[in-house]
Each structure stands twice: as C-alpha cells, then as structure tokens.
Amino acid sequence: MTSNISNNIKGGPLTRLLMNDAAGRRLMLILMAVSVLVPLSNLFMPEGSLLHVSTYTMTLLGKYLCYALLAIAVDLIWGYCGILSLGHGAFFALGGYAMGMYLMRQIGDRGVYANPDLPDFMVFLNWTELPWYWLGFDQFWFAMIMVLAVPGLLAFVFGALAFRSRVTGVYLSIITQALTYALLLAFFRNDMGFGGNNGLTDFKDILGFDLQADSTRVALFFASGIALVGGYLISRFIVTSKLGRVLIAIRDSESRARFLGYRVEWYKLFVFVVSSMLAGVAGALYVPQVGIINPGEFAPINSIEIIIWVAVGGRGTLYGAVIGALLVNYAKTYFTGAFAELWLFMLGGLFVLTTLYLPKGVVGLWAQIKEKYLSSGGSAGSSGGSSTGGNPSDSPAPGTEKAEGKA
Amino acid sequence: MSLAKTKHIDQPTVLYMDGVSVSFDGFKALNSLSLFIQPGEMRAIIGPNGAGKTTMMDVITGKTRPDTGTILFNDEHDLTRYDEAQVANMGVGRKFQKPSVIESLTVFENLEMSLKGGRSVWQALAHKLTGEKRDKIDEIISMIDLKDRLHEEAGSLSHGQKQWLEIGMLLGQEPELLLIDEPAAGMTDEETMKTAELFKELSKKHSLMVVEHDMDFIEALDCRVTVLHEGSVLAEGSLENVKNNQKVIEVYLGR
16 A cells, blocks of 8 residues: 555656646646747737737736736645735735836936936935945846845744744734735835835836837746746645645644644744745736836735635645636736726625635535535545645545545 | 752652642642653543643643643653653653544555654655655554555544544654543444553553543553542552542542
8 A cells, every 4th residue: 555655756856746736737737838828929920810919918917927826825824834824915015026126226327317326216305325225136136036035034034923922823814914014004105215105117127128028028927937837836845745744734733733743833934934935926027017016015905815816716725726816816807897896895705605615716616516416426535524625636546545445 | 860860759750740730820720740650651540620631731741831840751851841842752742632633634644744753844845755664654554453544534534543543643753651631532442442452552662641531441451540639649559449549439439
C-alpha cells in the first residue's frame, strides 16, 4: 500500500507538484495557452477579425490575472491554514505602490512641472527634495525587491505580533481589517509623500518602453500570466509538502498541531509572509496595466471582495480561487456596466448563497451534485459535512482506496 | 542535574509534581498537587468531574502555567518554563479526551505528521518520506489495526478508530511519557479491552498516565491508581486498596 505513494513521488518536480491535481493541471495549461494566444492574436490578427483580441480586452484580462494571483495568495492562508485575512488588499496595494513609485520616477522631466527629480505632486506641495523613502525607486531592480520586501516585512511584523499572541479567528480578521483601514487613512494624507488622494498616475513608460504601446501591454499581460502560473506552482509546492499538511492540521485543530510539537506561530508566519508577497507581486503587475494606484486600493471592501472570490471559487483548492476570481470579476465588469447600482447587492447575495448552498464553491459543485443524487456511488473520500475538506482529487488514488477498503 | 536537587524524594522520576496550584478566578483547579511517576510506570488517574484531571494535564504539557509548584520531567526539565510544542518535543505526548485527529488528512498523513523530528518550518518544507519513516508508520499501523483504512480521510473513521489513530500518532512522536485522557470513552467493550491490552504492551517501553472513568478498564490496566479530588491527591495505591478507602467511597465511588 505504501509503495503506492513512493512510486508516485518519482518523476520530475513538476509532476510531483501537479499530481492528483487534474483540475489545476488543466487550468494552468489553459492559462499558459491564454498567456501566449491572447498576445499573439492582439499583435498579429487584423483588427475587426473575429480572432482579434483588442488591447482593451487584453488589459482587462490582464487585470483579472492579477486578481487571480491575489486570490491564490488569500486561499493559501485562508483555505489551507484557516487565517481569514480581511486586509489582504493592503499587501496588494503596497506592491502596487512600490511599482507606482518606480513608474513615477520613470516620468523624469516629462511631468507637468518638468522637474527631473520630483514627481508632480511633490512640486505642487512645494517640496524641494525627494523624501528618503523614494530613493532607489528610479532603479527597476530596487523597486522589484521592494514589491516583495515591503508587503513581506509588514506581514512579518504584523504576523509575529498577532500569531505569537495567539490572536485567532474573528479577532484576527478584525485587526487585519483595521490594518488596511489604517493604511487607507495614512495614504490619503498628502504629507505621507505618496500622492495623497490622487495616488500615483500619469505613468509614461516601464523599462524604457511606452506603457501605451500594444507591445508593452502584451508583455505586461504575458508577465501576469507567468506570475499567476508561477504563484500557483509555488503555492502548490507549499501545500503538497509536509508543511502544507501541518497548515491543514493547524486549520482543522490548532491545539493538536501544538501538542504534536509544531510551533504553530512560525508556520502561520511563514505562510502569511509568502502570501503577502504573492499579493504584492499581483499589485505590482496590476498598476502598470490600469495606469493608477491610489489609496482606494486599501479600502476594506476590496479585501472582503477577495474573500468572496475565493469562497465562490472554492477554498482550499488553489485552482478554485483562480476560477472564483475570474468569474466574479467578469461578472463585476458585466454587471457594473449593465446595472451599476445593483452590483454590491448582487455581490453580497452571491456570498450569502455560496456560504449557504455551495460550501465548497463552484469547483465543489459537481462533487456536491454527485453526492446528493448519485450517493450510492463512491463518495469514499468525502469528509461528511466538513466544508473545509480539500479538493476531492487531492486524496491519493480514490480507485485503489475503495478496492482496499473492501479487501 | 541541578534540578534534581529541588526534589523531595530520592528515586528517579519521569514526572515529578510538587505543590502545584492553579486557580482560575479564585477557583482552585489544582490545590498543592503532588504526584510522581517512575520511569516505565503506568498510572491510572481517577476522580469526579472537576477534580482537576484535565488542568493537571494542561500544566504538565505547557498549556497552563501553574501559580506555584514544581514540575520536573526526567529530573532535568522544568516543564513550567516551556510551551506546548517544546514540551511535546521533549518527549511528552498527550491524547485528548475528544479524539483530535486531523480530519481532512488521511490516516497515513496523520501518522506521517506525528513522526518524531522535522518540526521546523524549513524541515517540513524539505521533508521526504524515507524508507525508515515508512517502516515506522507500518509498525504503528499494525499496532492500531487501521491497515485497511490507511488512505482514507481520518474524518471518515469511527469514534473508536479515531481514538486509536490518535494513540498511533502519540506513538509516532516516540514520547517517553504518554498522557492519555479517557481513551475508552465511546468505545465498545471489545475495543476497550483491546485498548487496555495495547497500553500494557506500551508500558514496557513508555511511562503512561491514563485518566479514566471506566472501572473495568482500570481493572484491566492492573496498575497503581491515584484518586484526585478538588485539585489534590485524595488516595493512592492499588485499585483494590483505593476502592476500600473510606474517603474515596465518600467523595467518589459512593455517589
């Protein structure tokens, strides 16, 4: 029986990551294909052709890909470790600001005030020199490090305080919400030096390439696709390792994990920091595509929306988070266009309905139908009413399992 | 070994508790509790509800800090200074009253996670299932009789099987001292007797402290019994002895 497992572990690292993850494998292949085909179609198909994807649509899709990466980040901590962060938008926004600062510095003397060193808003505020925390952001590599380091550091400090004091459950959710709200208020202030209410915008180029050019848009879209697939694989690596099983143990029974000898706070801290960095990368790719970052990104409602994406998609599966983010955001684009004032009610309703009737989200829908109407057939791996149970295809070889059960 | 000098007795002990008190909002859950367990000993603990059995386990395993008192493990570690994970890694395993296995992991994964060592985040990330570990799991699995459920989710096990899996997870930790809270609760008579047999087998290699209500089970364990009452030791001795103790009859058995 155990030899079964050892055989599966052989093969390349990718095989290991994606084994027992048929749905994730398919989704990643689709995403890779999309990351290549959409840019090709945008660049080489004639406009007006059915196969042509407009730059507008591509940019919109690119935005969705960033949201999907953000959803993975949240699923990693919420779905696997039970940390319900209602402030993850903060890490996304910080990554976005780090990228925005680089893009601002790229403008150089092409701003309205033509000041080669200071962004327009600083000239407007009568500042005479660049604040120390803006130094270095004219370098792309430095900005990229900050995209990871700033969210990571904040998550580390915040997590160390919260997890070591054993703040859990709804209390943790509330303080994460307070965190993002505090940052919202801080970034609104002009004297913080991040452009206040207006945020950072009017970007010109990235690495010397014009941000308005189709080719640059294509590259950003492609980068978002790669980042999403990469983020998925990193998360998959974590959740399929023993560390991932410890996270699940913490989610299901924190005290059991402690009495087994695991320092729960370090595990939580690790996954929280990784998650914040993924969120930061998502924000950094989002900003050049939408062309602006402002304090509104810190709004608590944004962070709550992420939770809805993950819940709708199906938490604790990673690929469900991606599907949820894509679905809900597509719906948002459609409905805010069609009946804007109803959207928030629809979103709220969607969340309530999902919680009540789809505890495993849309990706769990099929399993749920099967269990209800075809319940005579193998629901061997199901864990009763547990809403947190992972992807059914995650349990090793259901076929053999049944056979052995009868033996 | 300097800690050993703080003891009031001479013989070696795996667990030594002296004058341990804990109070919650003025209620004395443990009242100057003193108790010691020798290496390789199996000890049964009985006592009415609220006698302090669970609190006693909490202070030993680092969950609750005692207000006063000494708790030594193996005569060298002062357990009052460590947290749950540290105490567990020193070699104290704990089984809860309510079976607490990781429901959404398989039996195999539950056991794999319990195996001694590799507790740090980086070790867990780099963990590989070696042949040695697989052998250890095989050994445990045959002891707890769950061979044919190995790859099923622990949540799908029966109550008794969950209890056994949790005992298996304790064995994976290879602890010197096992603290076991009401293992027979919810078990059939047959399972209860099987469990008693298993514990007697375990006591050859480990020290055990078993809290239990089921008198038949305690009789089957055939070991020294300690009666707790209102946070301290009321009586101690063989089951026969304890049963005939007048004070014990008054507070516990007589009711």
